[in-house]
Amino acid sequence: MKKPKKLLLLLLLSATAIQAQKAPENLVQYAHPMVGTQKMGHTYPGATVPFGMVQLSPDTDTLSYELNGKYNPDIYKYCAGYNYDDRTIVGFSHTHFSGTGHSDLGDFLIMPTTGPLQLNTGTADRPQSGYRSAFSHKNEVAEPAYYKVKLDDHNITAELTATTRVGFHQYTFPGTEPAHIILDMMAGIYNYPDKNVWSYVRIENDSLVTGYRQTTGWGRTRTEYFAMQFSKPFKTYGARKYDPKEVYRGFWGRFDQTQGWPEQAGRQLRLYFDFSTVAGEKIKVKFAISPVSAAGALANMRAELPGWNFDQTRRAGQQLWQQELSKVTIQTPNRADKENFYTALYHACLSPTIYQDTDGQYRGLDQQTHRAEGFTNYTTFSLWDTFRALHPLFNLIQPKRNADMVQSMLAHYDQSAEHMLPVWSHHANENWCMSGYHSVSVIADAVLNGAVPPAQAERALAACVATARHRWYDGLGDYITRGYVPNERSGTSVSTTLEFAYDDWCIAQLAQKLGHADLYQEFSKRATNWQNVFDPRANAMRPRLADGSFRPKFDVLSTNGQGFIEGNAWNYTLAVPHDPAGLIARMGGNRRFVPHLDSLFTMHLPDSFFAETEDITREGIIGGYVHGNEPAHHAAYLYNYTDQPWRTQAQVRNILARQYHPTPDGLGGNDDCGQMSAWYLFSALGFYPVAPGSGQYALGSPLVHGAILHLENGQQFTIQVKNQSAKNVYVQQVTLNGQKLTQPFLAQQDVAKGGTVVFVMGARPIWK
Amino acid sequence: MKKPKKLLLLLLLSATAIQAQKAPENLVQYAHPMVGTQKMGHTYPGATVPFGMVQLSPDTDTLSYELNGKYNPDIYKYCAGYNYDDRTIVGFSHTHFSGTGHSDLGDFLIMPTTGPLQLNTGTADRPQSGYRSAFSHKNEVAEPAYYKVKLDDHNITAELTATTRVGFHQYTFPGTEPAHIILDMMAGIYNYPDKNVWSYVRIENDSLVTGYRQTTGWGRTRTEYFAMQFSKPFKTYGARKYDPKEVYRGFWGRFDQTQGWPEQAGRQLRLYFDFSTVAGEKIKVKFAISPVSAAGALANMRAELPGWNFDQTRRAGQQLWQQELSKVTIQTPNRADKENFYTALYHACLSPTIYQDTDGQYRGLDQQTHRAEGFTNYTTFSLWDTFRALHPLFNLIQPKRNADMVQSMLAHYDQSAEHMLPVWSHHANENWCMSGYHSVSVIADAVLNGAVPPAQAERALAACVATARHRWYDGLGDYITRGYVPNERSGTSVSTTLEFAYDDWCIAQLAQKLGHADLYQEFSKRATNWQNVFDPRANAMRPRLADGSFRPKFDVLSTNGQGFIEGNAWNYTLAVPHDPAGLIARMGGNRRFVPHLDSLFTMHLPDSFFAETEDITREGIIGGYVHGNEPAHHAAYLYNYTDQPWRTQAQVRNILARQYHPTPDGLGGNDDCGQMSAWYLFSALGFYPVAPGSGQYALGSPLVHGAILHLENGQQFTIQVKNQSAKNVYVQQVTLNGQKLTQPFLAQQDVAKGGTVVFVMGARPIWK
Structure with a gap:
C-alpha cells in the first residue's frame, strides 16, 4: 500500500523538522524596546504584541501643549509618552505611537499608589507632590511584550504585558495602607487645552469598570472605549471632576458623586479605587480597549x-514576537548587529496597528461602526514615512498582512467624506499630516507583487485615480494645470511637486499592470513633472512661481519654508526615485552627479540648519545627509544608477554603522512608525526599494553574514555573504541562484519567489 | 354547504360595518397643538405623530441659560422652544419636550432664508440682524402632524410634517436670490454655556448630509444622530465654527473648511446650503434622527x-392622529368641550416618546447600543407627573403601549449603573428630576391590570424592591430607618416622605398580587410612614427633625424650601392617595376634614405665594388649589372618601370649566408631558385614578354628554350621561351595566373589560 508509506515518510520528515526546529534561537532577547526612547527616536518601552491595538507603556510626563498660553517646546519629547532622561513616571497608558514627530493618544492612564490619596499628577522635580513616582533605570526591564519597573515613591513593582486588545497590569504592593489604583481619564499625549471632549465611566460592579473617552487634536474626532477588570474587588472608589465649572448640576446635586458613585461623566475626570493589601500582594488589572x-x-x-x-x-506575547522576528533569521558574529537588527524588526512590527474588535467591528473614518469582512482592519498609517521601506518590507515578508493594510486603506477611502485615500490616518481620523498621496505607492507595490486580488486591484486603482484628481488638495489643482505647485500656493511647493510626481508614476505602473492604457499615459506624463521644478542653473530643485520663473531668493541648504519640508533643496533634488537616470541626465550625467552626491555626505552644515530642521539630532546627520528625516532615505542608493555603485556600498555601511545602536539613544531621528527601522532591515540584508512600485531593489552592501527570509509562500530567500567583515564593505560579485548579476539590482519577484543570493565581499571597490 | 353562506354573511356584515364607518367624524380638527403655547403650558405647536421620536417645531428663541453670567429668567418661557407671545421664529428644530418645567433638546435647528447669508440668529427686536424672521399668527396653521407659517423677512412659506422618526420640511421660496437653508448645530433649548459637547457633520453628496450632536445639561451625556436629505441638490455649501479657539489645526489649516468642505467637527458649528430657486419653488428636506x-x-x-x-x-400623519383620537369618542353639543377634550388627548399622546430605530436598536442608559426584543422602546419619562393620570389613562385605553413603556423602564433599570428604575429619564439619560420612585406606581398599575406577563411582573417587582432599598437615594436611608426623611437631610423632606409612602404602598400591592407575603408586609408597613410627618397640632404634614420633633418654624402656605416641592403643606397634607380614609381619620373625621378641604378651594393666597411658587399662573389656581402643579391633582376627588361626594362633583366641574380652554393660553400650568391633559380626560369622562395601583377609579362628574372607550380587547366601555348640562353638575344616580352603584367608585376591571355606565345628572346634590 502506498498511502501508509507516504504517511510514514511525512511523519519522519515532520519529526526531523521538529528535531531541526527543536531549539530555535530566542530572537526576542535581541529586541530592545528601550532603543530610541532617548533623544529623537520617540519610541516607547512598554508592552505590546506585533501590530497590537494596545500599547501599554509608561508615560514619564503628561505635559500640556501650552505653557503660559504659548507652545510648550518640551511637549515634543513626549510623542511616545516616555523620555529616557526623565526620573519619574506618571503612570501607564494604553495607546502610543511609535516614533512619530507629532502626537496623540496616551489614553486611560493607570497608576498604582500607596499612602494618602493624591489625584494630581505632581511635578517631575517633586514627584511626591502628586501621584507620580520616581524610578530608576536599574529597576527597569523592557522586553517585547513585557515591561517592569519599581515605583520608588510607592514601593510598588509594576509589570505590564498585553494581548492584541488587552493591557495586563500586575502591581506588587508593599502592604502599606492605604493602597490605590488611579484611572486618569484626563491624561493624554499632546495634551492641548480643551483636547478632552468628553469622558464617561461606569462602575459596573466591585471589580469591573467601563466607559469611553473622546478627544480632539491631531485626531479631530476620536473616541476610545474600555473595559477594566480588577483581579480583586476594590473596597471603595471615588472620582473628581476637573471641569472648570459643571454645566448643570440640578437634581444631580443631591448626590455626592465624589465617593462611591457609579456613573461619572464630564470633560476632565479622574477616578481612584482603594484596596487593602498585604506585603507582596499582587493586584492585577486587565484593561481592554x-x-x-x-x-x-x-x-x-x-x-x-x-x-x-x-x-x-x-x-504568549513573547511567543508572538518570536514568530514575527523569526520571519528573518540572520547570521552575524556581532551581538550588537543582531540587537540592532531584531530591535529594528521589532520596531517595524509595531505599526500600522490592528483596529477592530475580535468580532471584526471597527469605527470607520465616518465615525460609524463597520465590520471588516474578509480582512483585518488596521490604522496608524504614517504613509509619508512608511511607503518608502516599511510597506515594501511587509510586502516581502508578510504580503497577506500588507494586503489587509491595503484593504484598510480602501475602507478608509470608502468612508472618506473627501473621497481620499489615507494621508496620515489614526483611530478613525485623518490628520492630513505631511504631503503627497503615498497610499498609491503602497497599493501599487502590493498589486504589482500579486498580493491583491484582481477585483480589489481595480477598486484600488479607481481610489488612487480619484485621490490624485482632487484639485482642492494641497496645490494639486495647480499641479495638474501647470505641472508644478507654484511657490505662491504652498510653503512646500517643491517637495509636494516631487512627491506628486512619484505618486503619479506609481499610479501609472498600477494602471499599466491592470491594462488601462489611458490612465497609464495620463499618469506617466504627470510623473515627469519633477522636471518642472528643476532649475538647471542652480542644478537643483527650486521653488517656481506661478508665472513660470524660479523664485529669486533661494538657499539650497535651508529647510525653512522655502518650498520643502523635512529636507532642503540639496536633499530634495535627489527625490526622483522613479527616474534616477533622468535626474542624473538633467544634472549633467555621472561626471557631475557623482561628486555632487559625494559632497552630500561630506559637507559641513551651518548651525542655522539645526535650528530650523525638525526631528533630528546632530548625530542623525552625515555631512548634509539627514538620515533622521525620510526624504533622503534612498539617496545613498542612487550611486547604483551611476557608473560607481561601490559608493552606495560604502555609504550604506557607513550609515548602518553610525545611525543605529542598541542603546536608548540609538536612533538618530524619529523612528516614524518603523520607517527608520525598515531602512535598517533592508540595508542590513543588502538591498533597498528605491522606488516602491518598480518591482526592483537596488543592491547595497549587506551587514549580515547571512540571512534567510522565511516567506509566506513557504519558500525561503537565502542571503549568503562571503568574506564579510567590517572592512569588507565592497561587493565583489553577486550571484542569484548561481547566476552572476550584471547590474546592482534584484527583481522583487526573484526575492519573493525564493532563492539564494550570494554576495562576495572585499575591502576594495571593484564592481563597476 | 355551510361555508359559502358564512362567507356571504361576513361579507354583508363587513359591508355594513364599512357603511357605518364610512364617514367617521374627523377628530383631528378638534385637536389644537397651539393650546398651551402661551404662558405656562410649555407645549409646542409643531408637527409630530403620536409618541413620535421627532417633534419638528418652530423655536421662537434659543436663549442662553445665562445672561451676563447669571441665570436668565426668560429661558423658562422656552422649555418647548416656542412662546406664543413672540413675534419672530429662529428656526425649526427636531426634538421638543411637551409641557415640561425644565428643559433640553431643540436639536438640529433648520432655517430657510433669502438674501445675503446671515449665520447669526439675530435678536427678537431686530430679526433682520440675523437669520431669524418675523412672523404673525394670522399666517400660521398648527394642526396635529402639520405646521405652517410665513417667514416674513424671507418671504418663505414653511410647512412641516413628520413620520415617527423623520421630520419633513417644505419651504416655498419667493425666487429671490440667493436662497439658503441653514443647519444650526449649536442651537438648542436650555442652552447652557458649554452645553454643546461635540458636533460632527458630513456632506455625503450634493443632497445628503449626516452627523451627530452631543450635549450635556439636563441630559448629561446625550447624543443624537441625523441624516438630512434635500429634494434638490444644493449649489454650494459652507460652515462656520464658533468655538472660541480651535484646539488644533495643524495640516487641517491647509484647507479652507468654510466653503465646500465636506467634513465638519467642533463644539459650536453652523452650516448653510445655497440654492437657486424660482418664484414658488418648493425645496423639501427630510430630516431623520x-x-x-x-x-x-x-x-x-x-x-x-x-x-x-x-x-x-x-x-398619513393626521390619519395616525385620527386613529389615536378615535380611541375615545365623545358626545357633546359644545365645540369648545370637544376641542378641549381632543386637544387634551392629543397632548396626552405626545410623551413618552418612541426611542429606537426602525430595526429596534436604541441607545441605552449605559450609552451602549441595545436592541429592543419583543417591545418598543420609549423614553421621556416624566414620572413624578405622569404616574398620576397619564399612565393610568394608557393602562386603560392602550395597555399594550403602556406595557411597552414598562418594559422600557425595566431596560432602563437593567442599564442603570445605580440600579434604579427611571425617575425622570430622557434620551439615554437619567436627570433625577423631582422625587420619589414613581416608576413603581406605573408598574404596579400595569401589572395589576394584567397587561404585563407574569415573568416580566416578577422581574418588575425585583426592580421595584431594589429601587426602593437604595439607602443613598434622596434620604431613603433615613426614611427606612426612622420612617421619615428628617428636615436636616432634605429641603423636601415631607413631600419626599409622602411620595415614598405612596410608592411603597404600590410595591406592596404588586407583591401581594404576585404572592410575596414578606414583601407585602415590609412595604405595607412603609406605606404608613405618611403618619410620621403628620403633626396633629398643626393638623398638617410638617417637617420633622432628626430628633423626632417637628420643625418649629412652619408656614402652612409656604412652598419655599420648607419641606415641600411644587406645593405647600396645605396641599401636601392631602397627599396620601393610598389611604384617604386613614388621613381623614387623622385629621378629625369628616366633620373637620370636609370644611378643611372646602377652604382649599376658597382661601385667598398672599402675593408672596406667587412669587415663590413655580410653574403656575394666577389663573392656574382656585383659592389655594393649584391645578398647575401635580400634587393637588387628586384633591378634588377626596370628598368621595367623606360623606359628601357631591362636593367632588362640583369642584371637578369647576376645575374643568376654569382650567382648560382651547386657546394658546388655555392651560393654567405646565402640561407636564400630558399629565395635565390626562387629568382633563379622566375628569371629563366622569372618573379619576386617585391611587394608581388600587384598581379603583373615584367618580366625579362627567363633562361629556356621552362617550365610548374603544378598548384594545375589542370591547367598548360606554358612558351615558342623562340630563347633562352646565348646571346639572351633580350626579343623581349611577348604574354600571344596569346595576346601581352604591359607592362613588368604579373598579378598573369593570371599565377595562367593557360595559356601560349611566350617569343621571341634576342641578342639586343628592348622592350621599
Whole structure:
C-alpha cells in the first residue's frame, strides 16, 4: 500500500523538522524596546504584541501643549509618552505611537499608589507632590511584550504585558495602607487645552469598570472605549471632576458623586479605587480597549484574556514576537548587529496597528461602526514615512498582512467624506499630516507583487485615480494645470511637486499592470513633472512661481519654508526615485552627479540648519545627509544608477554603522512608525526599494553574514555573504541562484519567489 | 354547504360595518397643538405623530441659560422652544419636550432664508440682524402632524410634517436670490454655556448630509444622530465654527473648511446650503434622527419616508392622529368641550416618546447600543407627573403601549449603573428630576391590570424592591430607618416622605398580587410612614427633625424650601392617595376634614405665594388649589372618601370649566408631558385614578354628554350621561351595566373589560 508509506515518510520528515526546529534561537532577547526612547527616536518601552491595538507603556510626563498660553517646546519629547532622561513616571497608558514627530493618544492612564490619596499628577522635580513616582533605570526591564519597573515613591513593582486588545497590569504592593489604583481619564499625549471632549465611566460592579473617552487634536474626532477588570474587588472608589465649572448640576446635586458613585461623566475626570493589601500582594488589572463600544472592549477581554495568568500572557506575547522576528533569521558574529537588527524588526512590527474588535467591528473614518469582512482592519498609517521601506518590507515578508493594510486603506477611502485615500490616518481620523498621496505607492507595490486580488486591484486603482484628481488638495489643482505647485500656493511647493510626481508614476505602473492604457499615459506624463521644478542653473530643485520663473531668493541648504519640508533643496533634488537616470541626465550625467552626491555626505552644515530642521539630532546627520528625516532615505542608493555603485556600498555601511545602536539613544531621528527601522532591515540584508512600485531593489552592501527570509509562500530567500567583515564593505560579485548579476539590482519577484543570493565581499571597490 | 353562506354573511356584515364607518367624524380638527403655547403650558405647536421620536417645531428663541453670567429668567418661557407671545421664529428644530418645567433638546435647528447669508440668529427686536424672521399668527396653521407659517423677512412659506422618526420640511421660496437653508448645530433649548459637547457633520453628496450632536445639561451625556436629505441638490455649501479657539489645526489649516468642505467637527458649528430657486419653488428636506447612528437615521428615513410627497405624509400623519383620537369618542353639543377634550388627548399622546430605530436598536442608559426584543422602546419619562393620570389613562385605553413603556423602564433599570428604575429619564439619560420612585406606581398599575406577563411582573417587582432599598437615594436611608426623611437631610423632606409612602404602598400591592407575603408586609408597613410627618397640632404634614420633633418654624402656605416641592403643606397634607380614609381619620373625621378641604378651594393666597411658587399662573389656581402643579391633582376627588361626594362633583366641574380652554393660553400650568391633559380626560369622562395601583377609579362628574372607550380587547366601555348640562353638575344616580352603584367608585376591571355606565345628572346634590 502506498498511502501508509507516504504517511510514514511525512511523519519522519515532520519529526526531523521538529528535531531541526527543536531549539530555535530566542530572537526576542535581541529586541530592545528601550532603543530610541532617548533623544529623537520617540519610541516607547512598554508592552505590546506585533501590530497590537494596545500599547501599554509608561508615560514619564503628561505635559500640556501650552505653557503660559504659548507652545510648550518640551511637549515634543513626549510623542511616545516616555523620555529616557526623565526620573519619574506618571503612570501607564494604553495607546502610543511609535516614533512619530507629532502626537496623540496616551489614553486611560493607570497608576498604582500607596499612602494618602493624591489625584494630581505632581511635578517631575517633586514627584511626591502628586501621584507620580520616581524610578530608576536599574529597576527597569523592557522586553517585547513585557515591561517592569519599581515605583520608588510607592514601593510598588509594576509589570505590564498585553494581548492584541488587552493591557495586563500586575502591581506588587508593599502592604502599606492605604493602597490605590488611579484611572486618569484626563491624561493624554499632546495634551492641548480643551483636547478632552468628553469622558464617561461606569462602575459596573466591585471589580469591573467601563466607559469611553473622546478627544480632539491631531485626531479631530476620536473616541476610545474600555473595559477594566480588577483581579480583586476594590473596597471603595471615588472620582473628581476637573471641569472648570459643571454645566448643570440640578437634581444631580443631591448626590455626592465624589465617593462611591457609579456613573461619572464630564470633560476632565479622574477616578481612584482603594484596596487593602498585604506585603507582596499582587493586584492585577486587565484593561481592554475597543474602537466601537464598551461592550466590544469587554468582549475583547473575554475572548483574548479570560484568565489571570500574567506570566502565561507574557510568554504568549513573547511567543508572538518570536514568530514575527523569526520571519528573518540572520547570521552575524556581532551581538550588537543582531540587537540592532531584531530591535529594528521589532520596531517595524509595531505599526500600522490592528483596529477592530475580535468580532471584526471597527469605527470607520465616518465615525460609524463597520465590520471588516474578509480582512483585518488596521490604522496608524504614517504613509509619508512608511511607503518608502516599511510597506515594501511587509510586502516581502508578510504580503497577506500588507494586503489587509491595503484593504484598510480602501475602507478608509470608502468612508472618506473627501473621497481620499489615507494621508496620515489614526483611530478613525485623518490628520492630513505631511504631503503627497503615498497610499498609491503602497497599493501599487502590493498589486504589482500579486498580493491583491484582481477585483480589489481595480477598486484600488479607481481610489488612487480619484485621490490624485482632487484639485482642492494641497496645490494639486495647480499641479495638474501647470505641472508644478507654484511657490505662491504652498510653503512646500517643491517637495509636494516631487512627491506628486512619484505618486503619479506609481499610479501609472498600477494602471499599466491592470491594462488601462489611458490612465497609464495620463499618469506617466504627470510623473515627469519633477522636471518642472528643476532649475538647471542652480542644478537643483527650486521653488517656481506661478508665472513660470524660479523664485529669486533661494538657499539650497535651508529647510525653512522655502518650498520643502523635512529636507532642503540639496536633499530634495535627489527625490526622483522613479527616474534616477533622468535626474542624473538633467544634472549633467555621472561626471557631475557623482561628486555632487559625494559632497552630500561630506559637507559641513551651518548651525542655522539645526535650528530650523525638525526631528533630528546632530548625530542623525552625515555631512548634509539627514538620515533622521525620510526624504533622503534612498539617496545613498542612487550611486547604483551611476557608473560607481561601490559608493552606495560604502555609504550604506557607513550609515548602518553610525545611525543605529542598541542603546536608548540609538536612533538618530524619529523612528516614524518603523520607517527608520525598515531602512535598517533592508540595508542590513543588502538591498533597498528605491522606488516602491518598480518591482526592483537596488543592491547595497549587506551587514549580515547571512540571512534567510522565511516567506509566506513557504519558500525561503537565502542571503549568503562571503568574506564579510567590517572592512569588507565592497561587493565583489553577486550571484542569484548561481547566476552572476550584471547590474546592482534584484527583481522583487526573484526575492519573493525564493532563492539564494550570494554576495562576495572585499575591502576594495571593484564592481563597476 | 355551510361555508359559502358564512362567507356571504361576513361579507354583508363587513359591508355594513364599512357603511357605518364610512364617514367617521374627523377628530383631528378638534385637536389644537397651539393650546398651551402661551404662558405656562410649555407645549409646542409643531408637527409630530403620536409618541413620535421627532417633534419638528418652530423655536421662537434659543436663549442662553445665562445672561451676563447669571441665570436668565426668560429661558423658562422656552422649555418647548416656542412662546406664543413672540413675534419672530429662529428656526425649526427636531426634538421638543411637551409641557415640561425644565428643559433640553431643540436639536438640529433648520432655517430657510433669502438674501445675503446671515449665520447669526439675530435678536427678537431686530430679526433682520440675523437669520431669524418675523412672523404673525394670522399666517400660521398648527394642526396635529402639520405646521405652517410665513417667514416674513424671507418671504418663505414653511410647512412641516413628520413620520415617527423623520421630520419633513417644505419651504416655498419667493425666487429671490440667493436662497439658503441653514443647519444650526449649536442651537438648542436650555442652552447652557458649554452645553454643546461635540458636533460632527458630513456632506455625503450634493443632497445628503449626516452627523451627530452631543450635549450635556439636563441630559448629561446625550447624543443624537441625523441624516438630512434635500429634494434638490444644493449649489454650494459652507460652515462656520464658533468655538472660541480651535484646539488644533495643524495640516487641517491647509484647507479652507468654510466653503465646500465636506467634513465638519467642533463644539459650536453652523452650516448653510445655497440654492437657486424660482418664484414658488418648493425645496423639501427630510430630516431623520436616530439614537444610535447616522446609518440608523438614514435607514429610518428610507423605511418611513422613501418618497417626497409632502401632502401624503401630512395625511398619513393626521390619519395616525385620527386613529389615536378615535380611541375615545365623545358626545357633546359644545365645540369648545370637544376641542378641549381632543386637544387634551392629543397632548396626552405626545410623551413618552418612541426611542429606537426602525430595526429596534436604541441607545441605552449605559450609552451602549441595545436592541429592543419583543417591545418598543420609549423614553421621556416624566414620572413624578405622569404616574398620576397619564399612565393610568394608557393602562386603560392602550395597555399594550403602556406595557411597552414598562418594559422600557425595566431596560432602563437593567442599564442603570445605580440600579434604579427611571425617575425622570430622557434620551439615554437619567436627570433625577423631582422625587420619589414613581416608576413603581406605573408598574404596579400595569401589572395589576394584567397587561404585563407574569415573568416580566416578577422581574418588575425585583426592580421595584431594589429601587426602593437604595439607602443613598434622596434620604431613603433615613426614611427606612426612622420612617421619615428628617428636615436636616432634605429641603423636601415631607413631600419626599409622602411620595415614598405612596410608592411603597404600590410595591406592596404588586407583591401581594404576585404572592410575596414578606414583601407585602415590609412595604405595607412603609406605606404608613405618611403618619410620621403628620403633626396633629398643626393638623398638617410638617417637617420633622432628626430628633423626632417637628420643625418649629412652619408656614402652612409656604412652598419655599420648607419641606415641600411644587406645593405647600396645605396641599401636601392631602397627599396620601393610598389611604384617604386613614388621613381623614387623622385629621378629625369628616366633620373637620370636609370644611378643611372646602377652604382649599376658597382661601385667598398672599402675593408672596406667587412669587415663590413655580410653574403656575394666577389663573392656574382656585383659592389655594393649584391645578398647575401635580400634587393637588387628586384633591378634588377626596370628598368621595367623606360623606359628601357631591362636593367632588362640583369642584371637578369647576376645575374643568376654569382650567382648560382651547386657546394658546388655555392651560393654567405646565402640561407636564400630558399629565395635565390626562387629568382633563379622566375628569371629563366622569372618573379619576386617585391611587394608581388600587384598581379603583373615584367618580366625579362627567363633562361629556356621552362617550365610548374603544378598548384594545375589542370591547367598548360606554358612558351615558342623562340630563347633562352646565348646571346639572351633580350626579343623581349611577348604574354600571344596569346595576346601581352604591359607592362613588368604579373598579378598573369593570371599565377595562367593557360595559356601560349611566350617569343621571341634576342641578342639586343628592348622592350621599
